[in-house]
Amino acid sequence: MKNIEKYKKDLEQLISEGKNLYDSIQFECFPDEFRTKAKKVLKDKYESYIKALPSFKEKYQSWYSESLMVIKLLLPDRSADFVKLYEKPKTRKEITFENYVIEDCLQGLNIVKNWNNEKVVGQDAAIPRFWQQLNILKACEKRFESSLFDIKQMLRADLFDSELEAARELNNNGFVRGAGAMAGVVLEGHLAQVCENHTINIVKKNPVINDYNQVLKDAGIIEVHNWRFIQHLGDLRNLCDHDKKKKPTKEQVEELVTGVEKISKTIF
Numbered sequence: 001m002k003n004i005e006k007y008k009k010d011l012e013q014l015i016s017e018g019k020n021l022y023d024s025i026q027f028e029c030f031p032d033e034f035r036t037k038a039k040k041v042l043k044d045k046y047e048s049y050i051k052a053l054p055s056f057k058e059k060y061q062s063w064y065s066e067s068l069m070v071i072k073l074l075l076p077d078r079s080a081d082f083v084k085l086y087e088k089p090k091t092r093k094e095i096t097f098e099n100y101v102i103e104d105c106l107q108g109l110n111i112v113k114n115w116n117n118e119k120v121v122g123q124d125a126a127i128p129r130f131w132q133q134l135n136i137l138k139a140c141e142k143r144f145e146s147s148l149f150d151i152k153q154m155l156r157a158d159l160f161d162s163e164l165e166a167a168r169e170l171n172n173n174g175f176v177r178g179a180g181a182m183a184g185v186v187l188e189g190h191l192a193q194v195c196e197n198h199t200i201n202i203v204k205k206n207p208v209i210n211d212y213n214q215v216l217k218d219a220g221i222i223e224v225h226n227w228r229f230i231q232h233l234g235d236l237r238n239l240c241d242h243d244k245k246k247k248p249t250k251e252q253v254e255e256l257v258t259g260v261e262k263i264s265k266t267i268f
Contacts, residue, residue, distance in 0.1 A: 011070060011140060017054075017063055018134040022127075025056040025105075029124040057106050060130075064102075067137050074140040082136050085129040100125035102133075160186045160264055164257055171253045180240025180253045184209065187233055187260045194221065194267055209234040222267060233259045 027034040027050070039046050064086060072079045086102045095104065095111050097120075105126035112119055163186050171179035191212035195202060200219055204211050213234065217227040236256040239248045 008144060011144060014063070014066055014070065015134070015138055015141070017059075018067070018137060020052075020054055021056055021060060021063060022130060022134055024053045024059075025123075025127055025130055027053060028056055029122075029127060060102070060106060064133075067133070070140055071136060074143045075136065078136050078139070082133055085133050095121060097121045097125050100129075102126045102129050160190060164261055164264075167257050168254070171250055171257065174250075176248050176250055176253045177240045180237060180248055180256055183253070183257045183260045184234075184237030184241060187230070187237065187263065188212065190260070190264045190267075191216065191230070197268060209237060216267075226263070226267065229259065230263060233263070 023034075027038075035050075038049065042049050068079065068082060071082050084101075088101055088103050089099055092099050095109070100109075100121050105123040108123065110119065110122040163182055167179040167182040167186070169179075170176075170182065188209050191209060192202075192207070194216060195212055198216075198219065198221055200215055200221070202211060202215060209230065213222075213227055213230045216222045217224070222230070233256055236248065236252055236259075239246065240253065240256070
């Protein structure tokens, strides 16, 4: 839970930085107009606020990179939109207000008509683009809180992946029982998470793989073929944990690790 709170605070900080950058680009493009409005709102805090504003051109790239990583994680369907607001279109033949992007602004690009230097489009065209980017990032907050997207599950999945990698490494180095036991713990933990996702209560005080497997089958969450497959994985785990007379083979443990990997990626 501590990691979840940290990620939440990091997202809030990124949004706060985005708001400051939004003020910054407005100030850089329309200094007089921005000063007038800011003085009315901030009054005696105006001067210190202006001094603290970041340079849009200096700070934007790091904000963009961090924000894009967050969006790819939480709102992957919007990552292409986020990038499009920054990158120059490859098919662009001329620059207009409609296709001017933030990358143009960072390069200080202004387009004028040759014969009288009449402005066609300038850096202020990036303001609405950046505002859209900031709103996409803000949408991640709602996604973060949504019951449809459980950040705990994402963190747990990362942990399980790491543990399965460690189990495979142990197996490759001859520690077959330890590797099998570790893979079994991952399977048990994942099935417990699936039960939690579907609000299935386990009556037994210390449930094991077969207990989770059975209640998930009874609730219609997993089909018979998966139930049998998990039973088989449970037997392999027990061979590693409990049967001291018969030693599991390296191939059996690899089958267990691969099977747990499959279950963790296909049953939620």
